[in-house]
Amino acid sequence: MSNTKDNQGQLWEVFVQASPGIPHKHSGSVHATDKEMALQNARDLYTRRSEGTSIWVVPSSAIVASAPEDSGMLFDPSNDKPYRHPTFYVMPEGAKNI
């Protein structure tokens, strides 16, 4: 770890909800030494033009992410399950609102 004089705090990921009812979306990251500072910095950096109604900050180190080389194993199997999509089914001629 670098010396404390130059330590700019750990990295936090910032998620902002743009308006009520929609999901929080990743906006970017900030440096901060504690959670209050992380929230304050996130507010100052990512919501200067009333972009948000709510902010989450999460230490970057707490995020568990899938690895690019695992994407085949994780996501390919769903390709052979077309019956999970509505377009798989043949509807009787003339049926409406389905």
Add this chain to the structure above:
Amino acid sequence: MENVNHLEKFQAVIDADSKIEPKDWMPEDYRKHLIRQISQHAHSEVIGMQPEGNWITRAPSLRAKLILLAKIQDEAGHGLYLYSACETLGISREELIEQLHTGKAKYSSIFNYPAVTWADIGAIGWLVDGAAIVNQISLQRTSYGPYSRAMIRICKEESFHQRQGYEIMGKLALGTPEQKEMAQDALNRWWWPSLMMFGPHDTDSPHSGKAMTWRIKRESNDVLRQRFIDKTVQQTEVIGLKIPDDKLKWNETKGVYEHGEIDWEEFNQVINGNGPLNKIRLANHISAHENGAWVREAANAYAAKQKKEVLVA
């Protein structure tokens, strides 16, 4: 040795106009090029606050002061977005700042020129931010995901920067003869350095080759510079000022403005540290950083104390 298979896959992602993300495999040179370019971009946003900061206390009205403060705060934000994007490539914020302080990393030479009159604040917003926007719009399509996302966010915020500068210039140009002269003088001083912001001509640009193949850069220096000139000429006419270039003329067949030769000798002088304010800009940054040391120490001490309390409780 870099794996051929990896390299092919990497180039295929790029050729398909998809994005490279931090955990994806990438050639070492791609990473290095990005670190150099993004950090230079970040440092420019931060150092760029100095010429404008010089005018906060002397802004001619409360309206002007509020606008200038908001603009400078945006630039600080742009610096932070870009530092974060750069850090995803495996370099720390501390290292980035150190590279700026030791001169290993550069920032845009334009900020080594002084802002001597209020009209300079107009010229900076209109021309310097204007040139930056042309470059940044193009970079929204860069191949590295975090850089592209930072550019998109920055472009959204930039549009007011150029307009507020152009408004200042327009007002001065319509004012007293002295005010108009002040605006023209600022345009005279900032025009050529603004054109230099796009970098050397394509024929002698040292970093461009792979940057285009890897789609870090999407358009060449000369293409972007031409776009900026073509946009700006009309804006200059509207406010009754004159671009300081006798060779500037419309080329009917090509559909672009021809312009005079840029003074590359001056460009190289400023890049190599001999611009009017290189030393002062850097010294200011170093002293602000050092004067902030006690804040970082206190914040870290407070965080450590809180952790202890959690453990005890």
